[in-house]
Structures are given as structure tokens and as C-alpha cells.
Amino acid sequence: GAVVSQHPSRVICKSGTSVKIECRSLDFQATTMFWYRQFPKQSLMLMATSNEGSKATYEQGVEKDKFLINHASLTLSTLTVTSAHPEDSSFYICSARDLSTVLVGSSNYGYTFGSGTRLTVV
């Protein structure tokens, strides 16, 4: 089945520094990737949607200059948290869509999630 690899799984950084999180689709081409943020005991909050070769579309309230998303290839998307602050500490999760698994009438629309990255800013 489709596998999405997310790296690193945990990262601790100092306030003011930048952190990059990678999301790779290992065995399929992901034309669309989604980035989510999740606080403890809360649901997933969509931050942005990225299509390969295009600028990401950010959700309302998400600072695009702070959360830089690059989707330069069909298998790799990156999220860079710039000038991180303690309030950016959270669990970040990527999701990729595998179009090849989508069949007419199927109940699988091909959303596959990464294992998440726990970011702690100190």
C-alpha cells in the first residue's frame, strides 16, 4: 500500500531558529500534499495544500511567511517553520494523495498520512 515517510519524528529547536520537516511518498506520486497541525487532544487542523510545482494554498489564519511549504517534486514536500517560537510547538502531520489508488466507485480516495513530527521550541 501507499506509504508516506515523514522526517524527523521529533525535533527540538531553540527559539528564533528554523526547522524543516520532510514528507516523502515512497511508492507513489503525490500530486497533492496536505500539511496539518495538531495540538494535544485536539483534531487535525489543515494548514495548507500544496500541488507539485505550484505555490501552496494556505488556510485562513496561517502565516505563509512563517510556514514555508515547498512541493518541488511528485514525491517530496517540505514544511519549514521559520523563526520558531514556543507557541509553534505542536505535532505536524503531512498527508499525500495517491491518485493511482482512486478507482471509479471506490471508497478509497487515496489520502495517506505521515507518522507526524513533534516540534518543541525552547
Place this chain on the structure above:
Amino acid sequence: QQQVKQSPQSLIVQKGGIPIINCAYENTAFDYFPWYQQFPGKGPALLIAIRPDVSEKKEGRFTISFNKSAKQFSLHIMDSQPGDSATYFCAASLYSWGKLQFGAGTQVVVTP
């Protein structure tokens, strides 16, 4: 504004019991309704999903019931096991290719 409302927030059942989680939606254009299971520190994993032309779907011990007229769908976990203890999220997607709208999540605890 949450487009998918999920309840209960948490529930505890004994091993062998049947936890039931309910979700309701407003947008009749939604046409994809998945359920995800998430363990602490991990990303969500797809459990089972349904389209609006089907009223029930079973995969192993997991069953989705879908009521299109009531705009509700639910997850039943048959013969629940302690290993099923996790947070479950319902979701819905618009026009097949749209963004997933997640419910608030339900923390399920299955006691031995």
C-alpha cells in the same frame, strides 16, 4: 465553523463491548466519509470509508452505518479489544477531491 460534528468526546468500554461513535454533517455535497484511527504520537491511519450511495460497510470488526437523509454516519467497533484503545476521527470530503474536514475526535478506551 466545524463542518463535521463528532460525539462523544470520549468513551470507555469493556473488552468485547461495542463502542459507537457518531458524526453529523451539514454539507450535502460531501461524498466521501472516512474514519481514521490515531495512536499517541502517530499520524492517523485510515480504518474504513464509505460513499453516500451505501448505507453500511463492514471491514473486519469495524462497521460504518450511513444515513444520508439524516446526514449522519457512525462507526461501530465489534468485539472491541484493548488494542483498539485510540483516538478515532471521522471526516468528510467535498466533491471527491476536496480537503478532508475532520471531526473533533473521540478517545476510546477499552478496558481488559
